[in-house]
Amino acid sequence: MAAIERNEVALRVEKWATAVRENQDIRNQVKEPGKLAQLAVSDCDFDNSASGITHTEYLHLRTVWYRYMRNHIDSFAGLLKDDKETGYKGFISPQADALATQLMARKSTFLSQYLEECQRTAGDVGYLHPSFQCGYYANVRYWQVMVTAHTKGNDAGGSKIFKPTVRSGNTRPVTPQQQQQHDVSVSPSQLSQSGSPLRFTTPAAKSHPPARGTSANSPSADEAYVNTALLLFLQAVTQDFHKHFPSLHWVPPRMAMHLKVPVENARTKKYEDSILLEARVDGYLCDAALEGGLSRPIVICEAKSALRSSIQVATERQEAAEMAAWICHDRGGHGLLQSSASGRKRRLMISQTRDEIWIIVGEYGHAYEEYIRNAPRRAGMSSTNAPPLRYTALASSFEETLGSPTFLDQLDKMKGAGDIQGWEDPVVQTALAERSGRKQAERSQRHNRTGGGPDLPKVDGFLVMHRFGPWKTHDPANMDVFVRRLLGLMIQLHSAPSRQLSSRASK
Template sequence: MASITSLPDIPSRWMQAAKREKVENSTIHEIDLSSASSIEEEQYLALRVLWKTQPPKRLDPAKFGLDGWIKKAADMLEPYRSWADYLASFSSELKEGTFALPRFYQNKSLSSHIMLYFGPMLQSLSFDVPNEPPSTRNTKSGFESDDTSLDSTAKDTPLGERSYGPQELLNLNYPKTKDEQIMNTALVDFLNAFIIHRNFGSCWTLHRKPFVADFEHGSFEARTDGCLEGEDSESLKTYAIVEVKPMLRTIHLERISMQEAAEMVAWIKAEPDPSGFVSSCGCRVLVSQDRHEVYLTFAEYSENYVKYLNNTLGKDESPGFLTLHGFGPWDTDRAGDMKDLGWILLAIALRAEMGRREPAPKK
């Protein structure tokens, strides 16, 4: 693709991109396919994906079926001593507790352990560029209560006002973490800390769960970096997927977004929605961490889009699109960000647990 802005976010821009690549009349069932990690523009456009990215404060829990769960999650975390100690650790010593290990690995994801040499020219260029992670405190969101504003985050920069410095110096000022597994461990440990002491029949796993999407002309595989999965032996149903990268998302935003879109499609194909499905908005969630920043992506699609993937569209039916609503980043080095994100992550797990306990619909 020519530039990051070329990832379509509305149907008209998708059509422009499809015409540019001469695939406006092609379907996913007619082209050669690559794995999710090596997806190219033709395949991406044939998946009919629209990406809509917004800052965390624009996340509307009601739109994605989380409004009631957010309140329940906040109430559950309020008396949780380990959670309070975790939030306090951003400005004081880290105490023992369930969130101690996630915090340890979150700190590790900020460390590059790479020795950098700045020549005279680069030293002058990077004089005003921060050499610490950008401040990312959340402004008041729709689900945030009025009672807490931690001292450690009082002077953080509101989201939407962060600055990484000049684009050409991103890799120098924010070098990628030395091993992707550090972010993977940090994220999955953090996710499990919310549910490990609760009577849940599901958990977050580091298992790189594969999903295979089969089409008429071929198939492709997508391997996640983890997932929220039911633990019963009869059906290891997936409730959310995980993807991590060792570098800032903005450095390879286009490539990362295309891979995550392919993973979402493969999940939809490999684990179909129940019979009677009409539309989905927020039931499929992707949690990603890129270096020290966390993002949430919610999938929205219709029955017709599923028919498109299954090659069962009627003659007069429109295929529609898979719309991915991406929010972030939440900074793992900012207590305010982590507090807001914690509520959402527990809400996602609570909703999944309710779904797990409900009887499967009759076919």
């Protein structure tokens, strides 16, 4: 088992396919030429806990990680918004981005004072006593400081993650004490006629590399420090700008979400619904105006006491399991960011590991929804007459395993492919170079051909976890940029078309 635990998460579809073919616990039939797309999530005997997910279980979730590394702040900015030139559709609409920009141009004195407090270092007077002038953010800063002030010494954390089982239920939002605040409201009428925001530039923020788990970066003494710091911070931002999304709240329940799919009953020879996996999140964002209210996540959170670099594989397996379970758990249109140009859906996770905050966007298409729900195996169907498991087509070229045309065009414009871990490999660079130099007529010819592919599934049938970060909680420029991005994402979720329909239906 120790050797399995060291296996990396898949950084590309190609790497996932190699891991599947080399894994002795996966049935041999799907390893035959052209059969990878027939792997089923129900083929695996999960241990029913996302916190201790194994490598084999992870592979059955069909998830790949796109880690944006050296220039992750710029990479996120380039993928956040629409681009008319490439046809790329970002995570949020232009309207949401414009409003977020205006709000940050008029940020409250509380937020400004909080950003100043972020510059204090251990030993400074008041380091553990943030100024009352921070308002909503005073307790936030205290708990952020305690994350690194009270540590486990030299224990860098293990690869196995243990979490207590906690009964979940409706809980009051984690709302800081009401205080008089500077009016930061901005109405749509304050936008220019062209829709462009007031003059405001994003502060120059450094993209920090993930810190290493050394004696200077010991884990927090308890995960509760990180969890509390994260939720208080997110809710303080929400409270500060609540006029623009009054029904949104961050709440702390460790809600259980289930990967529940039709599985063959050996006795009856029929497919019956069964829970394969339970995943508990470390709090979430909800919309009190929607059906389900405080019990329906629209963003999920994960918190770890150690740095991501110390527990990266186990953490990212768990985060993938939580996202997959959420997709299976919530079959409606709630909690969706703006869809991609190709129609792929996007969900948001905010994760904090020690003093590093990460934005993770889970992107998936209809083929993945069919896969993770084991859709062809409808409950009650006889297993003797079950349809073949083909959730996604095989790729006709290597580039179809990487992303949609508009996504790859956007990366090419941003020069961002080199920022994704694993994409520096020659096989990726060769495919992208050939694609970049190909004429439109040649692209059409390639699109129409039927054979000669790489014997790999298209990326359409996978959950792609776009990971951006870290944003360091001690870096005021990092926190300034993070708040602006968070505002854009929350505005998008509050104004999503699916939310408007659900809100009207619940009245």
